[in-house]
């Protein structure tokens with residue numbers, strides 16, 4: 001089956017940072033913290049299961065709010081944390097993390113630099129996610145491990161909650177049109193890792209629950225609120241739809257599913 005989608009548009013840093021996910025938006029740090037609170041337990045368990053060892057050289061790409069890089073450094077790893085905008089990572093320099101402003105899609109590291117390379121909720125925003133995976137794999141030393149965690153939006157698209165469903169469909173379209181995000185790509189995992197020549201490839205797939213008032217619900221409210229004006233202006237949804245969705249997301253009775261989270265890993269073959 002043909003799964004490589006290829007370069008769909010020209011990538012610039014501003015595609016990601018210029019709008020909905022700007023790190024200068026007042027609520028962006030909190031949005032990233034909520035994401036970390038929902039995902040970090042799974043990420044740590046996976047690193048541990050994959051044999052993270054003290055002194056490993058680990059690259060954390062698109063480090064965002066920095067909790068994964070901080071935890072890795074606390075495990076004794078030698079951590080390089082990158083992002084297009086490093087303002088939330090800078091404080092980690094004091095904890096021994098090498099912080100770099102670096103674009104994984106256009107800038108390189110020497111081949112064979114790292115024991116682990118990790119990306120979470122980053123690759124789907126790039127024009128050719130398969131190419132991004134191949135780039136990340138090339139920075140592994142022989143025997144090193146690539147760990148990718150990316151979301152897919154299909155579980156939210158047919159939610160039984162009408163307002164949640166409406167704004168989620170609108171948000172998917174908005175992300176496709178503005179950032180360029182492919183919210184379906186992650187379900188092609190782990191094929192892109194196999195294509196990149198990795199061995200011992202594995203996949204874990206789960207669906208994140210969302211309950212009224214929990215961190216996942218608040219994360220969604222911030223995602224939506226950061227783009228509400230632009231989505232209304234584009235005719236994708238009305239203010240009344242957002243107000244109704246926020247009521248659903250805050251209600252103690254609200255129980256639904258959020259994103260599918262696909263976690264894939266594989267090793268670069270030894271010599």
Ligand SMILES: C[S@@+](CC[C@H](N)C(=O)[O-])C[C@H]1O[C@@H](n2cnc3c(N)ncnc32)[C@H](O)[C@@H]1O
Nearest residue numbers: 016062063064083084102103104105120121122
């Ligand atoms: C949704 S956030 C996820 C942050 C973090 N990985 C986490 O899961 O908590 C995506 C992050 O990737 C960064 N990013 C997006 N495209 C990037 C690129 N081409 N190179 C490096 N970082 C990138 C963004 O600036 C943002 O901080």
